Amino acid sequence: MPTILNCGYGKIVDIYFRQNILFALSDTGMVFYFYPDESKQFTQVNLVDENISCVSMNQQGTEVYLGFKSGKLFCF
Secondary structure (H helix, E strand, C coil): CCCCCECCCCCEEEEEEECCEEEEEECCCEEEEECCCCCCECCEEEECCCCEEEEEECCCCCCEEEEECCCCEEEC
16 A cells, blocks of 8 residues: 655655655645655645755755756755
C-alpha cells in the first residue's frame, strides 16, 4: 500500500529525497519538509515569492538549493 503525504497547497512541481527527509515544491512557492518515517504530515513549510522549478541539496545535507522559473537560484 502506498504512503500518501499531505500538503494540498498548489501543484507539486518537484520532489527531492535524501536519507530521511523529503522536500516537495509547490508551483506557488511553498517548500514542504517531510520526515516520511515519522509522519505523513509535513513538519515545516517555507514560502518564497517566486515560482519554483527545481530543488537540490548539497552533499552534506546542510543546504537546500531552489531554482526558479525567473532564472534565480536560492540557497537556505
